[in-house]
Amino acid sequence: MTTIPGPRPGEDWNHMTVIGRGANRVCVVDRRDTRQCLKFMLPASQRTRVGLRQRMQRWRATRKPARDENHAELRAWLQLSARLPAEDLKDHLATVLGIFRTIYGQALCCERVTLADGAAAPSLYALLFDQPQYPAPMLCAAVTEFEQWLLRHRIPLFDLNAGNLLVLPHGDGVRLVCVDAKSVVSGKELVPLSRWFNVLARRKIRRRAQRLRERIRAALPASS
Ligand SMILES: Nc1ncnc2c1ncn2[C@@H]1O[C@H](COP(=O)(O)OP(=O)(O)OP(=O)(O)O)[C@@H](O)[C@H]1O
Ligand SMILES: [Mg+2]
Numbered sequence: 001m002t003t004i005p006g007p008r009p010g011e012d013w014n015h016m017t018v019i020g021r022g023a024n025r026v027c028v029v030d031r032r033d034t035r036q037c038l039k040f041m042l043p044a045s046q047r048t049r050v051g052l053r054q055r056m057q058r059w060r061a062t063r064k065p066a067r068d069e070n071h072a073e074l075r076a077w078l079q080l081s082a083r084l085p086a087e088d089l090k091d092h093l094a095t096v097l098g099i100f101r102t103i104y105g106q107a108l109c110c111e112r113v114t115l116a117d118g119a120a121a122p123s124l125y126a127l128l129f130d131q132p133q134y135p136a137p138m139l140c141a142a143v144t145e146f147e148q149w150l151l152r153h154r155i156p157l158f159d160l161n162a163g164n165l166l167v168l169p170h171g172d173g174v175r176l177v178c179v180d181a182k183s184v185v186s187g188k189e190l191v192p193l194s195r196w197f198n199v200l201a202r203r204k205i206r207r208r209a210q211r212l213r214e215r216i217r218a219a220l221p222a223s224s
Contacts, residue, residue, distance in 0.1 A: 006046035007021055007026045022163055023050065025041055038107035080155065136221075160212050161212075
């Protein structure tokens with residue numbers, strides 16, 4: 001995730017502070033309101049390498065911006081917020097506020113997920129590979145709670161990768177908040193069977209959650 005060129009957390013990006021970056025986008029603090037963040041598409045040279053199908057998707061997005069990752073995340077958010085209670089959604093998914101045109105290009109504006117004191121919340125990825133802080137069983141329990149929430153509400157969020165989940169203290173343990181729901185509306189499959197059949201969707205969510213728990217145990221073996 002951090003071996004490719006491009007902005008890193010804490011660095012300056014077009015006069016805005018970087019919170020994080022993924023395969024496609026950089027997320028910076030919104031200077032108009034620091035409780036918000038802005039996500040910008042990264043230039044092709046700074047994106048991670050992906051397979052042919054995703055390269056095609058990226059190429060189509062350059063020709064038609066409504067197909068890009070920001071629009072996908074906005075569509076996912078609109079879909080979910082139309083059918084789930086606001087408070088329940090807020091506890092599990094970062095709130096999307098809209099897409100804005102800025103001098104640096106279009107940006108998706110979201111509420112920032114932070115710790116109680118306003119500091120950046122660590123991603124699960126950071127807690128596994130950069131700055132371990134919690135034992136594996138505690139993180140695995142949070143994955144299970146998140147998995148149950150997805151299953152309860154039939155949410156086809158398949159991209160359960162550690163960079164998409166931020167970790168917040170909660171009672172005696174922790175809870176996960178997803179900051180990237182675009183997989184609810186866009187996937188890598190040519191024929192998205194698991195989106196059409198609930199039984200396949202449930203199986204896929206369980207598989208992805210299990211894989212994530214295995215990654216956690218592998219990264220933090222001493223504590224599992
Ligand atoms: N709402 C938010 N609040 C706080 N931090 C955020 C938020 N959204 C994104 N981030 C930070 O930015 C990073 C990358 O965001 P995001 O997953 O949306 O980018 P991406 O390029 O779409 O990712 P992917 O690699 O999954 O395609 C996250 O790991 C997180 O550190
Ligand atoms: Mg992501």
